[in-house]
Each structure stands twice: as C-alpha cells, then as structure tokens.
Amino acid sequence: MSGSSRAxxxxxxxxxxxxxxxxxxxxxxxxxxxxxxxxxxxLERWQAQQxxxxxxxxxxRSPYTRERFRxxxxxxxRWRELPVLxxxxxxxxxxxxxxxxVDRDQALAVALAADRARDFVPRLHGLTVGLSSGTSGxxxxxxxxxxxxxxxxxxxxAKLLPGSPWAVHRIALLHRANSHLYQGLGSGRxxxxxxxLLQPWTRLLSAVQDYQPSVLIAxxxxxxxxxxxxxxxxxxxxxxxxxxxSVAEVLEPLDRAHIExxxxxxxxxxxxxxxxxxxxxxxxxxxxxxEDLLLVExxxxxxxxxxFVPIITDFRRRVVPVIRYRLDxxxxxxxxxxxxxxxxxxxxxxQGRCDDVFRLGExxxxxxxxxxxxxxxxxxxxxxxxxxxxxxxxxxxxxVPDAALAHAGTIARAVEANLLRVFAELGAAAxxxxxxxxxxxxxxxxxxxxxRIRCALPD
Numbered sequence: 483m484s485g486s487s488r489a490x491x492x493x494x495x496x497x498x499x500x501x502x503x504x505x506x507x508x509x510x511x512x513x514x515x516x517x518x519x520x521x522x523x524x525l526e527r528w529q530a531q532q533x534x535x536x537x538x539x540x541x542x543r544s545p546y547t548r549e550r551f552r553x554x555x556x557x558x559x560r561w562r563e564l565p566v567l568x569x570x571x572x573x574x575x576x577x578x579x580x581x582x583x584v585d586r587d588q589a590l591a592v593a594l595a596a597d598r599a600r601d602f603v604p605r606l607h608g609l610t611v612g613l614s615s616g617t618s619g620x621x622x623x624x625x626x627x628x629x630x631x632x633x634x635x636x637x638x639x640a641k642l643l644p645g646s647p648w649a650v651h652r653i654a655l656l657h658r659a660n661s662h663l664y665q666g667l668g669s670g671r672x673x674x675x676x677x678x679l680l681q682p683w684t685r686l687l688s689a690v691q692d693y694q695p696s697v698l699i700a701x702x703x704x705x706x707x708x709x710x711x712x713x714x715x716x717x718x719x720x721x722x723x724x725x726x727x728s729v730a731e732v733l734e735p736l737d738r739a740h741i742e743x744x745x746x747x748x749x750x751x752x753x754x755x756x757x758x759x760x761x762x763x764x765x766x767x768x769x770x771x772x773e774d775l776l777l778v779e780x781x782x783x784x785x786x787x788x789x790f791v792p793i794i795t796d797f798r799r800r801v802v803p804v805i806r807y808r809l810d811x812x813x814x815x816x817x818x819x820x821x822x823x824x825x826x827x828x829x830x831x832x833q834g835r836c837d838d839v840f841r842l843g844e845x846x847x848x849x850x851x852x853x854x855x856x857x858x859x860x861x862x863x864x865x866x867x868x869x870x871x872x873x874x875x876x877x878x879x880x881x882v883p884d885a886a887l888a889h890a891g892t893i894a895r896a897v898e899a900n901l902l903r904v905f906a907e908l909g910a911a912a913x914x915x916x917x918x919x920x921x922x923x924x925x926x927x928x929x930x931x932x933x934r935i936r937c938a939l940p941d
Contacts, residue, residue, distance in 0.1 A: 506639070509634075518774065520825065533777055535797070561795070564806045565806075566793055566806050566808040567806060572622070572757075573586065576589075581802075582609055593612060596611070609625045612624035622756035625801045626801055627800070630800065634759070642697070642699070642750075650672075651671070651696055651724075652695045652696045653675070654695035654697065655677065655699045656677045656679055657676070657729070675693055701728070702731050702738075703731060705726065709743075713744045725747065727749075727763075728751050729751075732834050757809065769828065769829040771826055777795045783848075784848065791808060791809065791810070792809050792811065793809075811833075811835055812848060812849070814829065814830040831850060834935060840937055842870075842874070842905060842911065845909055845910035847904070849935040851908065852868050852904070858900060859893065859900045860896055865881035867880075867935075870937045875916070877915075879919075880917070881919075887921060894918070897915075898917050901915050
C-alpha cells in the first residue's frame with residue numbers, strides 16, 4: 483500500500499484491551515444468539531421491563547431526567563406520559579441530562595476541535611465525544627463510556643457482520659467522519675479500516691483497491707460511485723463482497739438497483755442516529771426497528787399510509803439518557819410480516835426528514851409520493867431532484883443518458899404530468915411545476931448528506 487493510501491485508509495486507533503474485547507464479544511453473543519421474545523406481545527412486555535430497570539439506574543444520576551418526571555409526579559411507571567424531548571431540548575439541557583456531570587460547552591468544544599483536526603477518538607474525562615453531521619440545522623452531541631463503546635461494537639458486529647466473527651473479515655467504512663463507535667471493531671482476523679470521504683476521490687479509490695474489503699459500509703452516494711468505478715473497471719474487487727451496508731443517507735430505490743446491479747450483492751441498511759441505532763436489515767433483507775435496543779413509539783403522521791415519526795427510548799444508553807426522544811425522520815411501516823420471523827416492527831421505507839415534506843396549501847405531500855412520481859416517469863431517468871421553492875412552485879431536475887436527450891421534451895412532460903397527478907390525487911391545488919432534463923454525468927462526491935426530495939420553504 484502506498485504512503486498516501488495508508489494516510490487515507492486508517493484503521494481504528496484504539497486497540498481494545500482484553501477486558502474490552504470480552505465485553506464486546508459478550509454484547510455480540512447476547513445480540514445475535516441471546517434468547518429473544520418470539521411474539522409481539524412478549525416483546526412489548528420485555529421492553530417495558532427494560533425501560534423500568536433502566537430508569538431505576540438513570541433517575542438518581544440525571545438531574546434533568548428527574549426534572550422531566552416531575553410532570554408525572556416522579557413516578558417511573560408513568561414514563562409514557564412524559565413530554566417528548568427533541569434535539570433542541572436535549573442540547574439546551576445537555577449539562578444536566580448526562581449522568582457524568584460533563585459541561586455541554588466543554589464537550590462541544592472538544593468535539594468541534596476534533597472534527598476540524600480529523601481526530602475521531604476525542605476524549606473528555608475518559609468519555610468519547612461525538613457530533614452528528616448537523617444536516618438538520620442542529621448539531622447533536624454524543625458522549626459514551628468505554629463500556630458503551632464496547633457494547634456498541636458488539637451490537638454492530640452482530641447486526642452488520644455476515645457469518646461468524648471468527649472468520650476473516652475486511653470491513654471498510656467510507657464516511658465523512660470516523661466514529662468512535664467503530665473503533666473497537668478491528669482485532670485479529672477482523673480488520674476494520676476507515677476511508678475519509680473528504681479526501682480526493684481518485685486517491686481514496688486507490689486505497690479501497692489496495693485494501694480489498696469484504697464488507698462495505700458507506701452512504702448511498704459513495705456506494706453509487708464505487709459501483710460506477712466497478713462497472714468502468716476503475717475498481718477491481720478480486721473477491722465477491724459479502725455484505726454492503728448503506729448508512730447516513732436515505733437509500734433511494736434508484737440507487738439501490740444501480741448499486742446492486744454493479745456490485746452483485748444486496749444492499750442492506752443501518753439506520754443510525756446520534757441518539758441510537760434505530761433499525762437494521764435482517765438476514766432476509768427486511769429493515770427492522772432494533773427493538774432489542776430501544777422502544778419506539780409511533781407519532782402517526784398519516785395512519786392510512788402507515789407513516790409516523792419515531793419517539794425512541796433507548797434502554798442501553800446511560801451516559802446520555804434517551805427517554806421519549808422525538809426524531810425528525812419519517813418512517814413507513816410494512817404491513818406484511820418478515821420471512822425471518824422476527825416480531826420486531828418491519829419498515830417499508832425511511833422517507834427522509836420531516837422538513838422534506840412538501841406543503842401545498844393545507845395538503846402535505848410525503849417524499850415517497852414525489853419519489854415514485856419521478857421514478858415512474860421514464861425508465862431512462864438515472865438521477866433526480868425535486869425541491870419545493872415556493873408555496874405554489876416545485877422545481878424538478880432529472881438526468882438521462884446522452885441517447886435519451888433527444889426525447890428530453892417527452893420526459894419533461896411525463897415528469898410534470900406525474901407530479902401534478904400525484905398532487906391532485908392528494909387533494910392539493912396544482913402548483914407550477916418546472917422540469918429540467920440534463921445530461922447524466924459522474925456525480926461529484928458530496929460532503930453533506932444527499933437530499934433528493936427537499937422543501938426549501940422558510941419556516
């Protein structure tokens with residue numbers, strides 16, 4: 483491997499001790515092989531017990547959590563009646579919320595300095611510190627003890643690793659920032675390497691070529707570029723990939739099909755937020771809520787279409803308690819049970835953020851409706867974007883191959899017609915729809931999360 487490749491493809495810098503390794507393996511075994519509830523009712527009873535046991539530990543140690551419980555007379559059994567907490571509320575009360583007596587501003591300064599220095603294992607008072615990507619406008623702050631890191635590593639292995647942990651695995655994480663959560667994954671026959679997406683793509687591609695991963699973990703935008711490189715013979719993987727996992731961005735159906743076709747393997751999903759490991763794909767490919775780690779209440783936005791915003795209670799996280807925390811994502815349940823037999827809720831899709839919803843008068847239009855309208859307009863569309871730029875204006879851009887540019891007018895009219903049809907079916911007054919058809923080109927790797935469906939209206 484060249485010196486530049488070594489600089490780009492850095493392994494986790496924290497080598498686990500024997501005690502850390504033992505805790506990681508125990509967490510792996512409990513998650514993958516532990517006895518799990520087999521029915522939905524049994525799972526819900528077990529979760530309620532876990533939450534109460536967790537609160538018994540958290541309440542004496544988290545001043546802000548005790549303050550929240552005053553609204554229910556201090557009774558832990560009434561935790562479902564607590565007002566929900568959002569990111570702004572969590573950040574405003576972070577110093578009194580965490581159980582390690584860590585000052586928010588000090589932790590934020592450490593995390594920001596580490597992000598600028600590309601140091602991905604910052605520590606404060608023996609705790610690791612992390613930041614969310616901040617695409618929602620509010621950067622989230624994360625603290626974790628070494629024990630929580632160990633347990634996360636075990637859970638991540640159990641849910642993301644194909645086959646046995648004793649086999650030889652070469653895990654590649656392509657991401658904007660390395661996470662301390664992955665630092666304990668590299669040990670012995672299990673190799674882990676981080677590839678920084680802020681580095682030049684050509685050199686990063688060379689580093690991936692040298693490493694020859696068996697497991698790829700990356701945002702869909704990066705996976706698509708890797709798929710393009712494989713298709714163009716700019717990247718040669720000498721052995722078949724054993725697993726490909728999409729993280730950080732919504733995996734669009736268009737991207738999934740393109741990546742799977744080029745890489746020859748199913749694309750799975752790991753839905754991970756600063757506040758918890760929300761969902762992951764099972765062996766059958768179904769995307770399940772990780773209800774063995776957290777309890778998810780559903781704030782229904784559209785019951786008819788099974789769309790909700792999750793309110794999570796994580797009964798594993800102790801340093802920063804996550805109790806009735808409202809995420810800003812739209813999820814859709816699948817009605818049919820999964821063939822894997824798990825009683826955990828099955829998701830049809832992660833639609834995107836709540837503020838990606840179009841608002842046409844009194845009618846809300848969820849991203850999935852817009853996405854499907856665009857995709858079904860023409861089989862020649864290889865990329866798309868749609869933005870609501872004004873209360874009565876939607877702008878769409880679709881990319882097609884050179885050969886399809888001769889039909890650009892037909893494609894544009896089909897896109898406009900499909901969008902207007904969907905808006906009409908939902909009862910919305912017809913907005914002005916502007917459609918641009920452009921030549922498909924190699925995407926420039928972005929530094930932010932890709933959002934193809936976006937509402938740009940002012941708050």
